[in-house]
Amino acid sequence: MKERRETVPNAEFTLVALLKACAKKKDFHEGIRIHDEIRRRDERLLQKNPYLASTLVNMYVKCGMLSEAEQVVKSLPVRDVVSWSALISGYSYSHAHAHKVFDSLDDMRREALSPNAITFTGIFKACGDIGNIGYGERMHDEIVKRGLFEKNPRIGTTGLIRMHAECGMISMQCGLFEDLPIQDVVKWNSLISCYT
Numbered sequence: 001m002k003e004r005r006e007t008v009p010n011a012e013f014t015l016v017a018l019l020k021a022c023a024k025k026k027d028f029h030e031g032i033r034i035h036d037e038i039r040r041r042d043e044r045l046l047q048k049n050p051y052l053a054s055t056l057v058n059m060y061v062k063c064g065m066l067s068e069a070e071q072v073v074k075s076l077p078v079r080d081v082v083s084w085s086a087l088i089s090g091y092s093y094s095h096a097h098a099h100k101v102f103d104s105l106d107d108m109r110r111e112a113l114s115p116n117a118i119t120f121t122g123i124f125k126a127c128g129d130i131g132n133i134g135y136g137e138r139m140h141d142e143i144v145k146r147g148l149f150e151k152n153p154r155i156g157t158t159g160l161i162r163m164h165a166e167c168g169m170i171s172m173q174c175g176l177f178e179d180l181p182i183q184d185v186v187k188w189n190s191l192i193s194c195y196t
Contacts, residue, residue, distance in 0.1 A: 011041065012049050019052075019059045028063035031056075035072075047077055054082040061090030066097055070104075084108040085118040092122035092129075101126035102135070115139075117152055124159030128166030136163045 015038060022031035035056060038045050046053040053076055060069035066087075073079055073087050088104050091097040101122055105115065115123065120139060127136035140160055143149060 012045065012052050015045075016052055016055045019055045023055075023059040023062035026063050028060070028065055031059045031063060034059075046072070046075075050078070050080050050082065054080070054086055057083050058086045061086055064094075066090050066094060066100075070100075079108075079111060079113070081108070081113045081116050081119065084113060085116055085122070088119050088122040092125040095129050098126040098129045114146075115142075121159040124163040128159075128163035131167050133163070133167040133169060136160070136167075 015034060018034050019031060022028070022034065038052070038056070046056065053072065057069045057072050060066070060072065069087050069090055073083050076083065084104060084107075088101050088108075091100040091104060105119070105123060108115070108119075120143060123139050124136055127133065127139070
């Protein structure tokens with residue numbers, strides 16, 4: 001690709017595939033080289049192709065390079081819910097960065113973007129990790145008010161169940177579980193693992 005910059009058709013699809021492979025293998029060295037190639041080709045590629053940008057963010061997140069993922073998100077002139085959610089998800093799985101979940105959510109909302117299922121899962125995970133049940137309950141109320149359970153019955157529910165357990169509110173889980181629109185194997189497993 002480096003040798004044939006001008007003649008490779010659909011190079012963006014190739015770059016996405018390569019970034020996904022780097023994320024899967026957690027090969028940040030190759031991921032950085034691909035990011036450099038994107039910059040050399042055309043810095044506007046990330047602006048023109050939100051999927052490529054989100055895939056790059058996800059690669060950095062999966063490789064544990066959260067500050068680089070944040071830099072990519074912040075450098076995009078137009079961010080979408082997918083790029084923000086990838087970053088929020090990454091922060092939620094790093095206990096040391098759990099507080100950044102809330103900062104990123106605030107930034108996302110300032111851009112008039114609403115959380116999706118991945119965002120809510122990350123929020124609930126961070127709330128459980130730092131014991132912020134109040135914030136988690138407000139997010140749960142938002143899901144209910146927006147009717148998101150009806151549109152996506154799985155939205156954040158595993159994270160919601162785990163958040164209550166991690167905050168020491170196991171007694172609330174039974175009522176919460178019964179109120180969920182679907183009680184499937186994933187939710188039963190979440191409930192059982194919380195009790196154990």
